[in-house]
Amino acid sequence: MNEALWAFGRASGAVSLGLFTLSVVLGILVRSGRPLLVLPRFSLVLVHRNIALLAVVFLGLHVGSLLLDPLAQLRAADVVVPFMGSFKPFWQGLGTLALDLAAAIAVTSLLRRRLGPRVFRTVHWATYALWPVAMAHAIGNGTDGTSTWFLGLALAASGAVAAAVLWRLSAGFIETARHRQESRV
Amino acid sequence: MNGSSLHIDWTRCDGRGLCTELLPHLLVRDDWGYPLAADPSLEDKSNVPLAPDDGPAAAEAAALCPRLALAIVQRRD
Amino acid sequence: MKTSAVAAGPATGSGPVGNDRLFAAGEYAGYHNHLDAYGPLAAHLSGPGLIGELEVSGLTGRGGAAFPVWQKMAAVASSRTAGAVVVGNGAEGEPLSFKDNMLLQHAPHLVLDGLLAAAGAVRASRLYLYSQEPGLAPVRRALTERTDAGKVRLVPAPDTFVAGEASAVLNAIRTGTAVPVDRTQRLSETGLHGRPTLVHNVETLAHIGLIARFGAAWFRTAGTARDPGTRLISVSGDVPAATVLEVPGDVPVENVLRAAQADPDTLSAVLAGGYHGQWAAPSGARLSAAGPERQTIRPGAGVLFALGRQHCGLAATADVVNYLASQSARQCGPCRFGLPALADAWDQLAAGHGGPRLLRELQRLGLLTAGRGACHHPDGTVRMAASALEFFAEDVRLHLAGGCNRQEGTP
Numbered sequence: 221m222n223e224a225l226w227a228f229g230r231a232s233g234a235v236s237l238g239l240f241t242l243s244v245v246l247g248i249l250v251r252s253g254r255p256l257l258v259l260p261r262f263s264l265v266l267v268h269r270n271i272a273l274l275a276v277v278f279l280g281l282h283v284g285s286l287l288l289d290p291l292a293q294l295r296a297a298d299v300v301v302p303f304m305g306s307f308k309p310f311w312q313g314l315g316t317l318a319l320d321l322a323a324a325i326a327v328t329s330l331l332r333r334r335l336g337p338r339v340f341r342t343v344h345w346a347t348y349a350l351w352p353v354a355m356a357h358a359i360g361n362g363t364d365g366t367s368t369w370f371l372g373l374a375l376a377a378s379g380a381v382a383a384a385v386l387w388r389l390s391a392g393f394i395e396t397a398r399h400r401q402e403s404r405v
Numbered sequence: 406m407n408g409s410s411l412h413i414d415w416t417r418c419d420g421r422g423l424c425t426e427l428l429p430h431l432l433v434r435d436d437w438g439y440p441l442a443a444d445p446s447l448e449d450k451s452n453v454p455l456a457p458d459d460g461p462a463a464a465e466a467a468a469l470c471p472r473l474a475l476a477i478v479q480r481r482d
Numbered sequence: 483m484k485t486s487a488v489a490a491g492p493a494t495g496s497g498p499v500g501n502d503r504l505f506a507a508g509e510y511a512g513y514h515n516h517l518d519a520y521g522p523l524a525a526h527l528s529g530p531g532l533i534g535e536l537e538v539s540g541l542t543g544r545g546g547a548a549f550p551v552w553q554k555m556a557a558v559a560s561s562r563t564a565g566a567v568v569v570g571n572g573a574e575g576e577p578l579s580f581k582d583n584m585l586l587q588h589a590p591h592l593v594l595d596g597l598l599a600a601a602g603a604v605r606a607s608r609l610y611l612y613s614q615e616p617g618l619a620p621v622r623r624a625l626t627e628r629t630d631a632g633k634v635r636l637v638p639a640p641d642t643f644v645a646g647e648a649s650a651v652l653n654a655i656r657t658g659t660a661v662p663v664d665r666t667q668r669l670s671e672t673g674l675h676g677r678p679t680l681v682h683n684v685e686t687l688a689h690i691g692l693i694a695r696f697g698a699a700w701f702r703t704a705g706t707a708r709d710p711g712t713r714l715i716s717v718s719g720d721v722p723a724a725t726v727l728e729v730p731g732d733v734p735v736e737n738v739l740r741a742a743q744a745d746p747d748t749l750s751a752v753l754a755g756g757y758h759g760q761w762a763a764p765s766g767a768r769l770s771a772a773g774p775e776r777q778t779i780r781p782g783a784g785v786l787f788a789l790g791r792q793h794c795g796l797a798a799t800a801d802v803v804n805y806l807a808s809q810s811a812r813q814c815g816p817c818r819f820g821l822p823a824l825a826d827a828w829d830q831l832a833a834g835h836g837g838p839r840l841l842r843e844l845q846r847l848g849l850l851t852a853g854r855g856a857c858h859h860p861d862g863t864v865r866m867a868a869s870a871l872e873f874f875a876e877d878v879r880l881h882l883a884g885g886c887n888r889q890e891g892t893p
Contacts, residue, residue, distance in 0.1 A: 250471065253421045253438070262423040265469050337417060337473045396420055396438035400819055414664040415814035415856045435850050436823070439815040450853040478666050 225289035230363055232282040234370075237358050239275035240322075241377040243268060244351050248384040253395040269329075276326050283319060311360030318354040321346050351381060408480050410452040411463050413440060417474035424466040424475060428459065454480065497696030501704055501712050501730050504688050509588050510620070513627035516591035520695055523595060527694045530559060532603040536690065539698035540710040545571060545646070545683025546756070546783040548771040551690065554680060557670035559604040561678035566606040569655070569674075570597045572613030572684040573639035573646040576756045577805075578785045581714035582684050584726045586617040589688060590624035594631050596687030599694040601633075604680055612637045612651050613684070643757070643809035647857045648681050650811075661811040662857035685714055685784070705731025709770040713784050717742040720749060720790035729769070735779065735786070736765035744788055750888075751789045751873060755782020757802050758862025760869035761795065764788065794888040796877050799870040800825070800832035806863045817860040820851035824867065834881045841882065844871065 246268040255261050283299055286292040294312075298305045300320060303313030324343055332340035359365040359374060387393060411424075411431070420438030431453050435441040442450040455463050455477070467475040498506045505511075507519035527535055537552035558566050570593060574582045585593060593611075601609050611621055611634055618636045625631050637655050639645045645660040652674045654660035673679020682690070689711060693701050702710040709731030718724040721744040729738055735754070736746040749764040759782045769786070770778040789798055807821035824847045830836040831844065844867070852864040871878055880886055 260426045261421065262426050262465070262469050265423060265471065333473060340473075399437050402819075402822070412666055413854075415816065415854065416662075416664050418815060420815050435816065435820075437815055437819045439854070441850065441854070445849060448853055451855070476666065 222289055222291055225285050226291055226363075229282055229285040229289055229292065232278045232285060233358065233362065236275050236278035236282050237354055238377070239271055239278060240351055240354055241381060243272040243275055244347060245380055245384045246271060247347060248388050251388070252393055272329075273326070276322055279319060279322055308361055311357055314353050314357035315361060318350055318357055321350040321353065325350065348385075408457075409455050409460075409463075409477050410480050411455055411459075411466070412476045412478045413451050413453070414474045414476070415451065417472045419472050419474075421471050423469050423471070427462045427466045427469075428453075431455075431459065452478065452480075497692060497700040497703075499703075501728055503692060503704070503712055504585060504592065504685070504714065504728055505588055507589060507592070511589055511591060513591055513624065516589070520592070520692070523599065523691075523694050524697070527697065528599060528602050530603055530605075532599055532690075532694055533559060535693060535698050537698075539693050539701040541686070541689055541693065541701065542771045543683055544685035544689065544713055544784060546758070548780065548782075551682070551686060554670065554682075555600065555603055557668070558606075558678045558680045561670060563671075563676070563678055565608070565677045566601075566604045567608040567610070567674045567677050567679040568597060568601045568604065568606040569609075569651055569679065569681045570611040570684050570687050571646055571648075571651055571681055572611065572617045573651065573660075574614070574617075574783075575639075575641070575643040575646045575809075576783055576785060577643075578718055578753070578756050578787050579716045579783050580718075580724070581716045581726045581784055582613070583617050585685055585688055585714065586613060587620050590621045591628070592688045592691045593684045594621070594624060594628070594634065595691030595694065596682075596684075596689070597634065598631060599690055600680060600682060600687065604678070606680070607633075608674070608677070609634045610637050610655055611635070611684075612639050612655065614639050614641055614645075617684075643806065644811050644857065644859055647859070649857065651681055652679065661813060662855075662859075664856045683783075706770075708732060708772045713769075713781060715769070715781070715784045715786050717744075717786045717788070719753075719788035720744065720793070721788050732768050732770040732773070732778075734765070734768050735762070738769065738786055739764060739788060742788075748790055749788050750791045750793070751795055753787040753789065753798075753802075753866075754779045754785065756785035756787075757806055758782065758858075758866055759785060760866065761799070761873040762869075763873075792888060794832065794877065794886055795870060795874040796828075796881055796886075797832040799867060799874070800828040803828045803863060803867055806859070810859065811857075814855040814860075816851050816854035820847060820854075821860060821863060823847055824851060824863070828867065831878070831881055834884045834886055837882060841871075841878065 249256060250264050250268050256264055286294045293307045298316060302316035303309050305312040325346055328335055328340050328343040355374060364370045418439060422434055422438060424440050425432045425434050431443055432440040433443050442453050463477055467477055507516045533552050533555050541551045542548040543551060572582045572586050597609055615638050618638060622636060625634060639654060640660050644650050644662060647662050648669060649662045649665055650660045653663050655674060669679045669681060671678060704712045712728050712730050715727050715729055715738055717727060721742045725742050727738060727741050735752060739746045746764040751761050752764050753759055754762055754769065762779045767777055767779050769781040789795055804825045807825040810817045810821050812818045827840060827844050827847055831840055848864040848868060851860040853861060
């Protein structure tokens with residue numbers, strides 16, 4: 221049973237990280253205001269939200285299964301308070317930090333109509349912190365974190381996110397930018 | 406006259422265009438990407454009248470707008 | 483710069499005779515001169531009884547919209563939410579308008595009387611007076627001269643065009659930033675801090691201050707049935723000197739110009755109502771809040787700008803559109819991008835460039851901009867520009883063909 225929990229814990233963690241990677245890239249695409257191939261903009265927003273929620277679900281499964289697994293030595297407090305764990309406290313703490321960020325982002329996203337667009341947007345910027353923290357946690361704390369195949373996947377994911385972020389910072393990123401040249405003050 | 410309208414909060418709107426995809430018969434995009442009421446005779450283009458059939462699509466537009474710039478309001482007078 | 487004031491005299495119990503009403507207490511009138519000239523407020527015309535009297539008076543707003551004053555007040559008074567708010571709006575962002583400042587300088591007590599009377603009528607618990615700093619100073623002094631206006635809070639306004647817009651006024655009071663905000667409900671239902679809110683131009687309040695003394699019948703002894711009472715007009719442009727005149731309702735435009743020592747025959751047009759108003763002939767029509775389109779011009783914010791025959795109306799309009807574009811709060815896309823585009827097109831028209839397609843482009847840009855914004859800044863701009871295309875149609879034809887028969891440049 222413990223073996224199964226351990227395996228599930230690792231797998232769900234990896235899946236969650238993969239989904240978060242996809243969500244970050246999709247989120248950047250959504251921000252550009254462009255459609256993607258056959259997907260109109262509103263579909264992209266829905267896909268982005270659904271994948272993000274799925275990532276959070278798998279994050280919950282990841283943490284839940286590790287709480288139940290005695291080998292993981294995960295206490296309830298470690299789930300929300302980072303860097304106090306008994307096994308690799310720093311790398312595990314990064315995971316806790318990522319969970320805290322994900323919880324804040326998820327809650328503000330679900331409650332955005334009540335909280336208003338400014339609160340939603342400000343907290344949402346934290347996704348740029350969430351992703352690298354989660355990736356570092358996976359590499360530092362994961363059982364296969366430093367194995368070749370995982371590092372290969374991590375490199376691919378990092379490449380995708382880096383490319384998306386570079387695109388985000390480029391001049392023609394926003395689809396409507398070229399229509400909105402402001403020549404006067 | 407009763408019924409509802411789609412209210413555009415222009416101070417939030419950034420012309421992302423999702424609403425124009427979901428309500429193409431009511432909204433098109435102007436030169437700068439902002440939603441423009443398709444009916445040129447409509448004077449108040451910030452409150453676009455909705456037919457009963459438009460309800461679900463309008464609700465989706467309001468829910469998905471990345472800027473929370475849309476709301477369904479009751480038409481008054 | 484001031485109209486000749488009737489010297490202050492003992493209160494007669496009946497209101498000022500003739501059209502010199504608002505400045506009857508003299509220049510920079512202190513509280514004693516004010517009471518000497520007008521006497522006390524009438525007890526039976528304070529409280530909710532004032533609203534019925536205002537309805538009979540036919541007083542309409544003097545800030546631009548010309549909405550029946552009694553209706554706004556009744557809406558606030560009948561609200562089920564408690565703790566109403568009254569705001570006196572003296573923030574004259576309009577460069578062509580200076581009558582509100584004149585009123586605050588010389589008759590602050592009359593404005594305060596109106597504010598207090600309106601507050602009593604709607605049972606308001608919060609009172610504000612909002613104006614640029616030069617207008618606040620005389621009010622601040624006036625407040626020290628009386629004991630009944632302790633609740634009035636003064637709020638400074640920036641020197642911008644949109645600072646006087648109703649939602650911008652409330653935003654400034656609430657947050658200090660005088661830009662319009664999105665509204666889905668009437669101010670009379672939910673305004674400042676969710677309370678029923680009444681916003682009145684300071685001149686409107688001054689008239690209320692007089693009606694609260696002398697009644698509706700007196701108010702209607704000036705003006706006509708369709709446009710009763712008097713109003714202040716800021717006259718500027720091709721006139722010997724810019725001046726504020728108190729004129730009766732339904733006054734012929736040429737009478738106002740002659741009172742400002744200008745000869746209507748030397749003028750090609752007037753811009754009535756301000757930068758959001760309309761271009762019209764310098765004679766033949768009357769300034770009236772109501773009446774048929776051909777014979778009456780809406781006074782708007784009480785502005786009359788005179789354009790001499792030697793100046794090009796299209797160049798003047800282009801200057802105004804450029805100014806209005808620069809005054810956008812830049813919150814709303816259609817205004818932020820549409821007005822500069824409109825200004826560019828008007829620059830082309832004024833310069834005599836662009837052919838027949840330019841006219842269609844001007845109309846298209848007008849349709850794109852009007853009605854799409856949190857406030858009516860784009861609408862007013864488009865309306866003024868459209869009136870220019872109509873009134874200066876001959877010049878438009880000449881300009882589209884590449885010529886102009888007047889001197890170009892700003893008046």
